[in-house]
Amino acid sequence: MGSGIYKIANTVTGDLYIGSAVNTDRRIYRHKYLLNKQEHHNPILQNVYNKHGLNNLLFEIIERVEDKNDLLSREQFYLDKLNPKYNICKIAGSSLGLKHSEETKKKMSESHKNMSEDTRHKISLSQRGNKNHMFGKKHTKKTIQKMSKSFKIKNPWGELITGKNLEQFCRENNLHSGHMSEVLRGKFRHHKGWTRV
Structure with missing residues (x-):
């Protein structure tokens, strides 16, 4: 238990999700719980779970972070370095009450402005029909x-x-x-x- 950066790796494809948490054990448990209930907030990760199953997802803490104020910068480091396929937003975000720097805000703005029509369409498709948590x-x-x-x-x-x-x-x-x-x-x-x- 403790704060840090974690990854969820697809052992079949090698693709990743990167996250940070004040309590990594609790956060990883929550990911597994939501995936199992078909209620995960990340539709890409939910689809991976549905296709490959929990046994093919490796949940691993990649760095312990003592000071929770450093969590976002360390998460951003791994997002930039590893370019994880399963993260919808490539900008570290948190509910810790920390504020984004002007540089981070600018990156977030640019990432949304420069999103291709193809990417927008794929995100849209990932939310339709029985993939949508409100379907039916x-x-x-x-x-x-x-x-x-x-x-x-x-x-x-x-x-x-x-x-x-x-x-x-x-x-x-x-x-x-x-x-x-x-x-x-x-x-x-x-x-x-x-x-x-």
């Missing part, structure tokens, strides 16, 4: 009311955004409303760099 389900009236309430979020560049209809906002900004709901509830750290306030 309907929102309750209570959930619909919650979604229509006002919300406050920060965009990847650190600007505060307020709005009324999360569903509509997500459609207009090419975001997944289910993932953004999880961000607002504190279940996900971020979605495409967007965080809760």
Whole structure:
């Protein structure tokens, strides 16, 4: 137990996911739990699990980090060095209350601006049909009311955004409303760099 950087490696293909956590044991357990429940926030990783199974995923701590304030910079080091295929966002993000530097904000901005149409299309396809966690389900009236309430979020560049209809906002900004709901509830750290306030 402790803070550090971890990887999830596909032993069949060698492809990776890189993450950081204050409690790596708990985070790795959470990954396995969500994958098994078919509820993982990363659709790429969920598809890999569905295709290859847990036995072909290696969960390994690659560096212990004593000071949690160094977690993001160390995670970013490994994201840049290893270029992991399974990370949706190549910019280290966290719910530790740490702020991104101006350089990191600029990188995040550029990574979203320079995303090819092919990549956007692949991300879109990865969220459709039975791959979508809401496939075949309907929102309750209570959930619909919650979604229509006002919300406050920060965009990847650190600007505060307020709005009324999360569903509509997500459609207009090419975001997944289910993932953004999880961000607002504190279940996900971020979605495409967007965080809760």
